Amino acid sequence: MRAVEPTFEVILDNIPVIVTEAAIGNRRVFHCQYSDERKALTLTVGIDLKDKKFWTSVPEGRQDEAEKVGKLIAAFIKSKKA
Numbered sequence: 001m002r003a004v005e006p007t008f009e010v011i012l013d014n015i016p017v018i019v020t021e022a023a024i025g026n027r028r029v030f031h032c033q034y035s036d037e038r039k040a041l042t043l044t045v046g047i048d049l050k051d052k053k054f055w056t057s058v059p060e061g062r063q064d065e066a067e068k069v070g071k072l073i074a075a076f077i078k079s080k081k082a
Contacts, residue, residue, distance in 0.1 A: 004028075005080075010072040019073055032069050043070055046062065 005021045016035045023030060032041040043066040046056045055070025057063060 005077060008076060009024075010069065010076055012069055012072060016074075019069075019076075030073055041065060041069060043073075045070070048077060 004023050005019075005074070008017060008022045010017050010019060012034075015038075018033045018035070020031045022031070023029075027044055029042060032043065033056075040056045041062055043055055044058055045053050046082045049052055053071075055066045057066040
């Protein structure tokens, strides 16, 4: 498993989002704090019945938002590997 990322920032719809990663057991969880009035979002990667990975909010209910922020998180982490 890769090392936990230090806190970083992504931009969603021109709004800075501070992302803090944590490892819980063998899972990665991301806490996202928006710089506007939105409530913080916690998300992780799930696996569906067809073994396809997807971003999901914890607790569930903010799925669309989790998918958008999750893609930004993934792009940030992948960019560091290059």
